[in-house]
Amino acid sequence: MNNRIKELRARGNLTQLDLAELTGVRRETIVFLEKGKYNPSLKLAYEISKVFKLNIQEVFIFDRKEYKVGAGRDFSVK
Amino acid sequence: MTKQKMLLLAINLVIILVVLDITAFEKETGFLEGIHPIIILFLVLISVLIAIRPLKKRKNNKAALAVDDELSLSIKYKAGYYAYLITMLIWVFIFLVKDRFPNPDVLLGVGIMLSAISAIISRIVIKRKPNE
Numbered sequence: 085m086n087n088r089i090k091e092l093r094a095r096g097n098l099t100q101l102d103l104a105e106l107t108g109v110r111r112e113t114i115v116f117l118e119k120g121k122y123n124p125s126l127k128l129a130y131e132i133s134k135v136f137k138l139n140i141q142e143v144f145i146f147d148r149k150e151y152k153v154g155a156g157r158d159f160s161v162k
Numbered sequence: 163m164t165k166q167k168m169l170l171l172a173i174n175l176v177i178i179l180v181v182l183d184i185t186a187f188e189k190e191t192g193f194l195e196g197i198h199p200i201i202i203l204f205l206v207l208i209s210v211l212i213a214i215r216p217l218k219k220r221k222n223n224k225a226a227l228a229v230d231d232e233l234s235l236s237i238k239y240k241a242g243y244y245a246y247l248i249t250m251l252i253w254v255f256i257f258l259v260k261d262r263f264p265n266p267d268v269l270l271g272v273g274i275m276l277s278a279i280s281a282i283i284s285r286i287v288i289k290r291k292p293n294e
Contacts, residue, residue, distance in 0.1 A: 104227065104228070105226060105227060108228050108231070109228050109231040109233070110227065110228050110229075110234060111227075112233070113231050113232070113233040116233060121291065121292060121293065122233055122293055123293055125232050127232075
C-alpha cells in the first residue's frame, strides 16, 4: 500500500518523531510506514489521517491490483 | 559524543570488566569449572539486555513516547511463532542424532544456543518485511 505520509509530513513541517508522538507509536513505525514496508491498522491509519486533517483514502492509496482483490471486478454498491 | 553512545560505551566497559572479574574469580575458586566461557558471556549479555529495557521504557515514558506499538508487537508475535517452529525442528533433529554424541550435556547446550539464535534471526528477518 502506498501512502503520502512523507509528503504531508514535509508540508506540515512535522518530524517523524512529532508524528510518532501525535499518533502514539514509535518513530521506527513511521519510518516503516514511509518506506511502504508496513501496512498500518485501521486505527493507526485513522490517527495519521486525523493529524493531517484528511480522509484515510487521501493519505493511504490502496492498489486493488497489487493485492489481487476481487480479481479486478467492481463490487461498488449501486 | 552523544549520551547514547556514552551509555553504550559504558555498558561495554562494564561487560568487559564483569567478564574479566568473573574469569579472575573463577581462576581463584574454580566455581565455573565445566561451563564454557561463551555461555557465561551469553548470560552476561542477556542480563545487560534485560537491564536496558526498563531504562529505555522509563526514558520513553518521560518523553511521552510509545515503548511498544502495533508494529513492534506484530514483529514480536511473528518472530516468536517462527522461532518456536524452528526450535521444534532443531530439537527433533537433535533427538535424531543424539546417539552420535556421547555427552548429552553438549547437545543440551547446543539446543539452547540454537533456539536463542533462531529467535534472534527470526526477529531480524521479520523486521525486514513485517507485512509478509
